[in-house]
Amino acid sequence: MPAKLRIPTAADAGKKARATIKRARPELYAARQFLDRDIQADLGVRIPFDVYFQDPFVTKSNKAYNFDVEFTVPWEPGLADGPTSARFAIVDYDGATEVLNAPARWNDELAKFVDTKGKVLDRHNLGSAQFRQMNVWATLQNALDFFEAGFGLGRRIDWGFEGNRLIVVPHAGYGQNAFYDRDSKSLQFYYFDAGKEGARKRIHTCLSADIINHEFGHAVLDGIRPLYHESVFAETAAFHEFLGDMSAILIAFRNTVFRSQVAKATGGDLDSDNPLSSLAEEFGRNIGDQDYLRSALNTLKYKDVKDDQRQHYVSQVLTGAMFDIIRRLTAYYMKVRGESVKQALWSTIRRMQCMAVQPLDLLPPADVMFEDYALAVLRAEQIVNPTDPDGYRNLMIDVFLVRGLLSEAKAAELKTPVTVFDRLNVSVFHDPHRIAASRANAYRFLDDNRRDLFIPFAADVVVTDLAMAQKLTVSGRRLPQQILLQYIWREDVLLEGERFGQFAGETTSMLCGGTLALDIDGNCLGWMRKPGTLPLIKGSRKRQAEEEEVKLGKARREAFLNALAARIAAGRIGDGVAGGAAGLLQKSIAPLTAEWVDGNLRFALSPHIGIGGDEDEEMGERPWQISS
Structure with missing residues (x-):
């Protein structure tokens, strides 16, 4: 008898479609940069995951902030147990119980x-x-995508250590902390118990998207500017905290459901406390009975914090300034363009990703200051939007001026019309493609043009980073490829006088150098420098600029010495401490550490750069001694 004819069912069709997508996924993955985000999800190149939108406390207090229904993570060929991917490896070792948890x-x-x-x-x-392992991994994958996208850096980022995978420890031990640790190449997330006896609950920092994204901001900055780790300036340490806080705010702001709730709660008026301006609700409420750990809504000015040594406190000026821009942009889109609250918030975050992240590539390689970032933000906006019909640059200049991040004279200078793009004025031309081809080529370009680039002949200049980026405008238009060249040299500085305490008579290093950004046609997009005091080669065609460079170098050396003396006077420097094999929280961690390298004294930020506030650094016998 003939076999009975079987009619394919919908389940069969679905199974066949899944098999087809699975076979085609590697090819789709290779072409993902040409595919819209939603199309990637439809084709299985982005995978949906359930993760907490912010943290369990927010979920319980407002069901609208439940799980992120839009959340997807890019698929990649090497996904494995852990979770493990190309850039992250979850290693779930609990330092409190000494247990290695089974991986997802x-x-x-x-x-x-x-x-x-x-x-x-x-x-x-x-x-x-295993859920907590998956939650922290997926949140980090999303954050990496945020920074590397064309609306952000437009390139792959390196880590600030040797290796390609950042180790993530979801249950690092018992404690009220979470931090990035360069020495152990890891992000560490702790847990603790909170509440009254009989009703205590366990708080896992690895479930807070704000904390995860904050800590990842530290890892990103350490990767693209690793020498900030060596700075003695409290302002540079504060910039690390600013980028962590801004990462948490901007990544949360991209969520459609969240923006809808902010729109409903505020009507577009962001001048009062709201979930957008607040960070780490659950953590803040349970360690200090406060609504959040830090808020971007503040009125601090630069003069209020410039002499302070507490980096978390100092950082709030810059975070507040960028949040001022968010507030003013939202109001502009509503009042001038007539957009609805929801649309205005979307227009704002779309522009803010470009405004806040793309400028990071223009920053100097060492000792970043808040003014450096303000200037980089303004220059990046000028690059992508040279005619500026909406007046975004003037809006930002006014915000930075009010916050004291720019002087009146600098603000007036920035508002004066100038040529947007100039060729780099050097004596020996090098083709930009050849400069970008290797660090050796980039070094020859620098060496051949020392006089015009204000690089002393005696300086042992080193190319610390060379990258190419493909950035996008807010509308998705591709900008010309960018060549990003960082170079530094070290100048010996003798620490003379009692103000340097135990380090008096020692020799340390001041990092000097610059970041040069060119487009592929050779136009100079940015050139931000940190000059030194070694004699420059005479005979430059830029004699006045040469003299100014010498003055800036001398002033910078004095600022370097004053900053170091202030750190020492405040008792904020300790002996070098290692993060430990597992990067576990140590009993005493100084905000700045000292060690000897090849007979020379070097200072560095603590290996542990964490979410904990400045109050943690004031417990114990020294200002930086904390309890584990």
């Missing part, structure tokens, strides 16, 4: 991570360590 397992058929029993890790399976 990757199920290739489901394209999901599952727990030890094979159950999918989602909102219906929250209680396991």
